[in-house]
Amino acid sequence: MNDYLLDNQQAEAGERFGSLAELFDPGTFRHFETIGVTSGWRCWEVGAGGLSVPRWLAARTSHVLATDIDVSWLRAEAPIEVREHDVARDEPPPGGFDLVHARLVLVHVAERERALRSMVAALRPGGWLVIEDADTALQPLACPEETGPAERLANxxxxxxxxxxxxxxADLSFGRTLPRLLRSAGLTGVCADAYFPIASPACRALEAATIRQVRGGLVAAGLATEEEIETHLAALAGGALDLATAPMISAWGRRPVA
Incomplete structure (x- = not known):
C-alpha cells in the first residue's frame, strides 16, 4: 500500500470520499439491510477512508471499528472506534465481528488473498463479509458515448x-472474482451484484478530484500533458460530459455457524 496512487494525504482525498459516498453509499446500505444489520452487532469497516459508512453503521449497531492505514479523515465518535491498521499485514482485530465490510480496498492491495483471509478470520460464526470493488476492465471508458473531442480526451x-x-x-479485473473468492474462503450464501452510474454530477466531481490528485503522475509518465489535463478539467466543470465510473461489484457471504 506504500505505492497507493490515491493516498489520503492530499486535499483531493476528502473530495473523492464525498463523491464516492454519494455514488455508492445507497447500494452499500441496501446490502447491509439485505443481510440484516441490526442492534447489538459488532462491525469492522476496513479501509474506511471517510466516516459516511461507519456513521450509518453506528446509528444501527452497538460498536463500529473503522480502520485504515491512514486515519487522517477519520475521528472517533461513540460508538465508532478508529484505529490505524493494515489489513494485508496486521493481525485481524480481536473480539469477532458480525459484519466486516471493505469498499475499494482489495483492488489496490498487493497481498489481496492474505487480506481476505484476515477479514474472514475476524468473522464470528454466522457473521457476514461484504466486499465491494471496482472492475475497471469490465467498462473501461470515462464516456461510453464518445461523440466528440472532449469525450475522446476523457477516454x-x-x-x-x-x-x-x-x-x-491495482488489479483492474478484480471485482468479477469476488463471488468465487468468497466461496473459496468457505463462506455460504454468496451473492453479488454490480452497479455503475452514468451522467451523475458526482461522477464529474469524482473524476475532477481524481485527475487533480494524479495529474503529476500522469504528466511525469508522459501519459498526458498539462494542457490536456486543463482542457479535461474545464470540460468537467462545464457539466456537458456524460461521465461514467467503473462497475462496482458487491459480493457478500456468511461464515458458517458450525
Whole structure:
C-alpha cells in the first residue's frame, strides 16, 4: 500500500470520499439491510477512508471499528472506534465481528488473498463479509458515448489513469472474482451484484478530484500533458460530459455457524 496512487494525504482525498459516498453509499446500505444489520452487532469497516459508512453503521449497531492505514479523515465518535491498521499485514482485530465490510480496498492491495483471509478470520460464526470493488476492465471508458473531442480526451485520460493504477499494483479485473473468492474462503450464501452510474454530477466531481490528485503522475509518465489535463478539467466543470465510473461489484457471504 506504500505505492497507493490515491493516498489520503492530499486535499483531493476528502473530495473523492464525498463523491464516492454519494455514488455508492445507497447500494452499500441496501446490502447491509439485505443481510440484516441490526442492534447489538459488532462491525469492522476496513479501509474506511471517510466516516459516511461507519456513521450509518453506528446509528444501527452497538460498536463500529473503522480502520485504515491512514486515519487522517477519520475521528472517533461513540460508538465508532478508529484505529490505524493494515489489513494485508496486521493481525485481524480481536473480539469477532458480525459484519466486516471493505469498499475499494482489495483492488489496490498487493497481498489481496492474505487480506481476505484476515477479514474472514475476524468473522464470528454466522457473521457476514461484504466486499465491494471496482472492475475497471469490465467498462473501461470515462464516456461510453464518445461523440466528440472532449469525450475522446476523457477516454484517453481514463486509459492513462488505468495504466498508472496497474503500474502501482491495482488489479483492474478484480471485482468479477469476488463471488468465487468468497466461496473459496468457505463462506455460504454468496451473492453479488454490480452497479455503475452514468451522467451523475458526482461522477464529474469524482473524476475532477481524481485527475487533480494524479495529474503529476500522469504528466511525469508522459501519459498526458498539462494542457490536456486543463482542457479535461474545464470540460468537467462545464457539466456537458456524460461521465461514467467503473462497475462496482458487491459480493457478500456468511461464515458458517458450525
Amino acid at each position: 484517453k485520460i481514463r486509459r492513462s489513469f488505468r495504466q498508472l493504477l496497474a503500474e502501482r499494483g
